[in-house]
Ligand SMILES: *[C@@H]1O[C@H](CO)[C@@H](O)[C@H](O)[C@H]1NC(C)=O
Ligand SMILES: *[C@@H]1O[C@H](CO)[C@@H](O)[C@H](O)[C@H]1NC(C)=O
Ligand SMILES: *[C@@H]1O[C@H](CO)[C@@H](O)[C@H](O)[C@H]1NC(C)=O
Ligand SMILES: *[C@@H]1O[C@H](CO)[C@@H](O)[C@H](O)[C@H]1NC(C)=O
């Protein structure tokens with residue numbers, strides 16, 4: 001965690017339109033005043049995001065108190081920049097104010113963070129974030145008429161409320177993404193509040209926003225998880241692969257310089273420092289937009305947009321075309337006589353350049369696959385460079401790369417085949433059983449959520465032309481969530497090993513896992529074998545959830561059964577439920593019909 005640097009942005013820069021430490025190129029001054037203005041205008045939202053993500057238990061009233069304090073602080077610093085408190089790091093100021101809220105640290109159990117200072121305190125707040133939000137009530141669903149009334153009465157308070165509810169349930173998503181989500185939600189509210197069928201309108205129009213948030217959150221969590229667990233080198237490899245695929249025209253030197261901005265951005269965003277995150281992202285996008293000629297031909301339209309839409313547009317822009325004269329093979333890494341010497345001169349830079357060259361030539365590969373190939377190459381040179389005739393040995397590197405890719409392709413083909421064979425429901429049952437056997441220690445809710453994500457990945461990706469990259473990327477995010485973001489989870493030794501051994505090889509590692517042998521099932525409670533009539537009241541989605549919960553708990557109780565037996569038992573059970581619910585006395589029927597699962 002050392003890599004979360006202390007060099008925060010000084011808080012007063014936050015509000016100044018010009019500053020000595022910023023570059024004096026005219027366009028830079030313009031950019032920096034834009035971002036300052038943006039941050040200033042959004043002080044309220046940003047305060048809410050940071051507080052709700054750090055202290056998810058906090059109430060909306062406590063939020064509002066803090067927003068008031070922060071706004072007063074901003075006004076004090078705008079009036080007199082030389083006040084000592086105005087030269088503090090933004091995140092320190094915010095946390096200081098959170099700690100100063102009377103009774104709040106005790107009430108929500110984070111006083112231990114307040115007794116620390118600076119870096120230690122920021123780290124403590126980061127560790128206070130809980131990825132699993134089961135302890136929060138479900139997202140409040142207001143009646144649409146009430147919603148529209150609330151919006152009309154007080155736009156700011158309505159949007160702040162929304163931001164609060166979303167942020168506390170997505171504690172790792174980056175602030176700019178939340179600002180976009182809130183802006184889109186407002187658009188939806190504007191449209192839907194004019195409609196007759198408000199509820200219907202909200203439902204259909206809000207769904208893509210939720211999806212957008214989920215996808216971004218999942219990606220950002222996994223990347224931050226990788227950064228916090230494996231450090232800067234892995235963060236950089238991920239971004240080299242991502243940027244080289246997207247911008248294959250970029251030169252390595254330019255990419256290296258861009259990466260400095262990118263890793264500074266992640267440093268702020270992963271820590272939960274909303275100001276540093278927004279500034280960092282702005283810096284990255286300024287860099288990209290100011291060098292469009294040498295970076296990408298596909299982002300011109302994006303660069304004309306304003307923050308934060310500009311950033312979102314660039315992130316979602318299409319991959320640029322591969323330069324015409326770029327051969328599929330870079331001879332430098334396999335055919336040259338002095339590969340080993342070059343590696344030894346500066347190994348980090350050498351392997352970074354390898355991933356760059358390989359990624360821009362193989363835009364159709366997934367990010368984890370590109371990192372796997374990077375690792376295969378490192379291992380190969382580790383072996384070859386100790387031999388008598390290294391060039392003879394590493395000349396065949398490409399075979400190894402292809403072998404690795406073929407293995408991964410096969411895995412994805414099998415996964416998609418499973419989808420074709422089993423259909424969506426069958427696929428769900430398959431993954432719930434599989435995940436529960438591997439990690440029975442996880443809560444039923446978490447296993448359900450991971451299983452659903454895996455199935456969504458396959459149903460979204462299989463049959464797409466980019467099937468391989470799509471599945472491999474998304475399935476890797478599921479494992480990223482399972483492995484944890486701001487904590488090193490201890491689930492069981494086999495799972496823990498896969499999570500921390502090697503970031504790129506998580507997928508194959510998990511694929512090889514068998515049921516956890518050390519796991520001791522809980523004693524069967526009376527409750528789990530008896531049938532409750534409320535099964536008959538449940539419908540559609542709720543019924544489906546009940547069934548799945550039953551299945552996961554069944555696997556937890558009977559991990560020794562084969563997948564086939566578990567499936568039959570489960571299917572027999574659902575058939576019995578259906579039959580008995582049609583009877584006068586379901587309970588009696590069920591006790592006769594229900595399969596024995598309690599012994
Ligand atoms: C601004 O604050 C500094 C430091 O506290 C103080 O010396 C100075 O008089 C203040 N200036 C104004 C205009 O209030
Ligand atoms: C409060 O936090 C401490 C330190 O993290 C922890 O040990 C304790 O279990 C927490 N108590 C509650 C009620 O959450
Ligand atoms: C590796 O795979 C690529 C793409 O399928 C192919 O063009 C290339 O000839 C293969 N190289 C070797 C050495 O098999
Ligand atoms: C998790 O493990 C990594 C690597 O061993 C370490 O750098 C990091 O500080 C640990 N994280 C936590 C939250 O303990």
Ligand SMILES: *[C@@H]1O[C@H](CO)[C@@H](O)[C@H](O)[C@H]1NC(C)=O
Nearest residue numbers: 565568569570571572595596
């Ligand atoms: C499931 O039901 C079938 C047909 O009723 C029965 O033959 C089988 O033994 C049941 N299987 C289990 C595991 O209960």
